[in-house]
Every structure is written in C-alpha cells, then in structure tokens.
Amino acid sequence: MQVTLNVKRYDPEAADPTACFEEFRIEAESHFTVLDGLIKVREEVDPSLAVRCSCRASICGSCAMRVNGHAALACKTKLSTSLHDGAVSVEPMGNQRVVKDLVTDASLFWGKIRAVEPFLQPKGPEPEEEYIASNDAMLNLITPMGCIMCGACVSDCTVLEVDKNFLGPAALAKAYRFVGDPRDEADADRLSTLNEYGGAWDCTRCYECVQVCPKGVAPMDRIMELREAIQRAGLPSTIGSRHVDSFARSVARSGWLDETLLAVESWGKFNVPKLMASAPVGIRALVRGKLPKGGPLHHKRPGAKNVERIFRRLEHAPSTLAAVASKSGSAHD
Amino acid sequence: MAAAHDKIKELKERYAKLPVAHKGAVYNTDLIFHIELGYMLDAAETICASGLVRKESRGAHYRRDIPQRNDEEWLRHTTAVLEDGAARIGTLPVTITEWQPEARVY
Numbered sequence: 001m002q003v004t005l006n007v008k009r010y011d012p013e014a015a016d017p018t019a020c021f022e023e024f025r026i027e028a029e030s031h032f033t034v035l036d037g038l039i040k041v042r043e044e045v046d047p048s049l050a051v052r053c054s055c056r057a058s059i060c061g062s063c064a065m066r067v068n069g070h071a072a073l074a075c076k077t078k079l080s081t082s083l084h085d086g087a088v089s090v091e092p093m094g095n096q097r098v099v100k101d102l103v104t105d106a107s108l109f110w111g112k113i114r115a116v117e118p119f120l121q122p123k124g125p126e127p128e129e130e131y132i133a134s135n136d137a138m139l140n141l142i143t144p145m146g147c148i149m150c151g152a153c154v155s156d157c158t159v160l161e162v163d164k165n166f167l168g169p170a171a172l173a174k175a176y177r178f179v180g181d182p183r184d185e186a187d188a189d190r191l192s193t194l195n196e197y198g199g200a201w202d203c204t205r206c207y208e209c210v211q212v213c214p215k216g217v218a219p220m221d222r223i224m225e226l227r228e229a230i231q232r233a234g235l236p237s238t239i240g241s242r243h244v245d246s247f248a249r250s251v252a253r254s255g256w257l258d259e260t261l262l263a264v265e266s267w268g269k270f271n272v273p274k275l276m277a278s279a280p281v282g283i284r285a286l287v288r289g290k291l292p293k294g295g296p297l298h299h300k301r302p303g304a305k306n307v308e309r310i311f312r313r314l315e316h317a318p319s320t321l322a323a324v325a326s327k328s329g330s331a332h333d
Numbered sequence: 334m335a336a337a338h339d340k341i342k343e344l345k346e347r348y349a350k351l352p353v354a355h356k357g358a359v360y361n362t363d364l365i366f367h368i369e370l371g372y373m374l375d376a377a378e379t380i381c382a383s384g385l386v387r388k389e390s391r392g393a394h395y396r397r398d399i400p401q402r403n404d405e406e407w408l409r410h411t412t413a414v415l416e417d418g419a420a421r422i423g424t425l426p427v428t429i430t431e432w433q434p435e436a437r438v439y
Contacts, residue, residue, distance in 0.1 A: 012359055047363040048355040100360040 003028045003079060004087035005037050010098050028079055035063050035074035050101035058214055061150030065102045066091040071152035071212040093155035109151045112171035121186035137182040144177040144222055146215040153209035153219050165198040169209035169219030172200060176222040179229055191233050200226040201240025242266050252311040255304030260294025338381045345374050382420045383411040
C-alpha cells in the first residue's frame with residue numbers, strides 16, 4: 001500500500017534550522033510498523049533522516065516518538081492502523097531537546113531518574129548471600145519494573161510541559177519501585193523528598209502517561225500510591241495532601257464537594273498571604289452569585305449517609321502498599 | 334567457505350569505494366552505518382579465514398568435510414591480525430585451568 005509519512009524534520013546544521021514537516025511517500029507492506037516505514041525512508045529515500053532505534057521489538061526503548069501527536073514506540077505501532085487518509089504524522093518526543101529530526105536528548109530523562117536514587121538502599125549488616133525478598137512482596141513491583149526507560153511518559157507529561165522541576169512520571173514510578181521494595185530501607189528519606197515541590201503531589205492526574213506507556217507501567221497510578229505512602233508515613237502536609245484530605249472529608253460528610261472550604265483548607269487556614277491573594281477571585285465570584293456556599297452553609301445531599309457508608313468500607317480496604325508500611329519490622333524475620 | 338571468503342574480499346574492495354551520501358556532523362546514522370559495515374566485513378573475514386585454517390569441528394565451528402574434533406592439533410586459540418588489509422591467522426596455546434576439555438554430547 002502507498003502511505004505518506006509526514007515527518008517533522010530538524011537539522012541544527014541547516015542554513016535555516018527551523019523544524020518543519022516533510023512528506024515522504026513510500027510503498028509499505030501491510031505488516032509494517034511506523035519504524036519500518038521510517039527505516040525504509042532512511043534506506044531508500046533520504047539517508048540524512050535521523051531515527052534512533054535498536055531492537056525493533058519494543059524492549060530497548062530507543063524509538064519513542066510522537067505518532068499522530070502522542071508518544072509511542074515506533075516499533076510497536078502498526079503503520080496500517082495509524083493512517084488518516086493514508087498518512088501518518090511522526091514527530092520527536094516532547095519536553096526534551098531535539099538533537100536532530102526524531103532523535104531527542106535523553107539527559108533530562110536520566111537526570112530525573114538519577115534524582116530518585118534508583119538503587120537498593122538496605123540497612124544493617126550485609127547478608128552472607130543475597131538479600132532475600134518474598135515472591136509476594138515483589139509481585140506488586142512487576143508493573144513498575146517493566147519500565148524500559150523509553151521516555152514516552154516524560155514526552156507527554158502535561159506538568160513537565162509547564163514546570164521542568166517536576167520529577168515526572170518515569171522517575172516517580174521508579175521511586176515507587178524502591179519504596180515498595182521490602183529490601184529497601186531508605187523510605188523515610190525517599191518519601192520526604194517525594195513530599196517536596198516537584199515530587200508526588202505535583203501530578204495533575206491527566207492520565208496521559210498511563211495512556212502512552214508502551215509497557216503498562218501506569219506511572220500515574222504509581223504516583224497515587226506514593227501519595228498514600230507519604231500520608232501514611234505522617235509527613236508534613238502539603239497543598240496537595242490537604243487538598244486530598246479536604247476533598248475526602250467534604251464528600252464523606254455531606255455527599256458532595258464543598259469547593260469554598262476545599263480552597264481554604266488546601267492553601268491552609270492560616271496561610272494568610274495565599275488566602276489574601278485568592279480573595280479577589282472569591283469576592284468576584286460572590287458578587288456574581290457564583291461563590292458556592294461553603295463551611296457551615298454547605299448542606300448535606302440527600303443520600304449522604306450512603307456515601308458515608310462507602311467511605312467506612314474503604315477505610316478497611318487493603319492497600320497495595322499496606323505491606324510496605326510494616327516492612328521495616330518484617331524485613332529481617 | 335572458500336566462496337564466502339572470496340565474496341567478502343570482493344565486498345571489501347567495493348566498500349573501499351563506497352561514498353557516504355549524508356555529510357552532516359550531528360547524529361549522522363548514514364556515517365555510523367558506513368563505519369559499522371567496514372567492521373562487519375572485517376569480522377566476517379576473520380570468521381571465514383580462521384574457519385578455513387581450523388581443520389576440525391569444534392562447537393559452533395562445524396565442517397562437513399572434517400566433522401571430528403582434533404585436540405592434538407587444534408586445542409588452540411585462533412588469532413587474527415589485520416595485515417595489508419587482510420586477516421593473517423595464527424594460533425596460541427590454550428591454558429587449561431579448572432575445566433577439562435571434553436566432548437560435548439547431547
């Protein structure tokens with residue numbers, strides 16, 4: 001079949017190094033992946049096309065790029081199902097510096113991975129043989145361990161788009177992999193770092209990383225589990241954790257969200273500068289009759305009792321990381 | 334194997350005249366593949382030339398004309414040195430430590 005690849009080209013050495021799309025028409029087999037198409041272009045049409053790839057079997061993580069606007073492994077994406085009117089658009093990953101054409105600089109990615117100290121930190125005397133972990137304890141870590149460091153999640157992270165200080169989905173999933181490891185005993189330090197600016201609370205839960213991850217790591221779900229672990233560890237509250245708590249309290253109490261109280265409690269009741277700063281918004285909303293009745297004026301929804309019952313149930317539901325909370329006591333048994 | 338050896342020789346001659354189409358200095362895979370091809374041809378020649386010299390069968394090196402292993406003459410390492418653009422094959426003695434050589438039978 002005849003297909004068109006719209007490839008975003010960028011050559012830093014060109015007289016005019018502005019990135020722009022170039023159209024390549026090739027004859028593709030029905031089994032072709034997007035990567036097969038790009039390799040065909042490189043081999044038969046334009047040898048200057050820069051593509052990074054190695055295994056062609058979605059395990060090396062080299063060929064992550066944006067296909068039709070979303071990050072994917074080019075070798076795991078079928079060309080035939082990616083076509084719109086016979087064409088597919090291929091761009092380099094986002095949030096990272098483009099080196100040339102579809103090749104991006106991985107230093108931002110690795111910097112963030114390094115920042116979470118991605119290695120086992122056990123305490124106490126070294127065992128004579130290896131550190132033992134039970135199968136059950138490791139089952140929970142299979143998903144984050146499936147990460148192949150392709151950078152797809154980092155590419156499409158909407159928080160990184162606006163704040164490069166965010167650790168990002170891949171590094172946070174990696175952090176979870178060690179927080180959840182029964183042999184690792186650096187949890188207190190790890191969680192307290194993750195509780196800071198740029199850590200687990202900065203995710204906006206947009207789900208993009210879960211959608212684009214080619215290995216089912218579901219980084220955002222791991223970030224949510226880290227938040228749980230942070231709260232269970234009793235670390236100082238943050239805007240993020242207060243938001244979660246206030247949200248849950250409000251729904252449990254009244255069956256729906258008290259938005260006014262949510263804002264106040266998230267900033268912190270005594271955070272005068274922040275409250276002052278958001279006062280004009282509140283006043284404008286009040287004048288236009290759009291300020292939800294908060295605090296004592298927030299009324300209970302009919303059926304709030306049922307919601308409360310759900311919350312009581314959940315309090316006793318087992319948590320994935322529940323084992324972690326007690327691991328320091330059981331690791332050496 | 335002799336035919337393959339001749340073919341590799343021919344390919345090396347063609348390779349010497351092969352141009353690099355893309356002249357860029359940044360992430361130039363055309364140039365990388367060009368360099369790699371040269372090394373692959375060297376490796377292929379080494380495999381072929383040493384296989385021709387080794388008159389026995391041993392492990393993955395299997396010759397239909399000599400299917401037997403010959404420890405007396407060939408319990409030796411093969412060395413290859415690039416000399417005047419071709420592989421010169423030699424041998425070195427094997428130092429046997431813990432593992433005694435024995436026939437691998439399945």
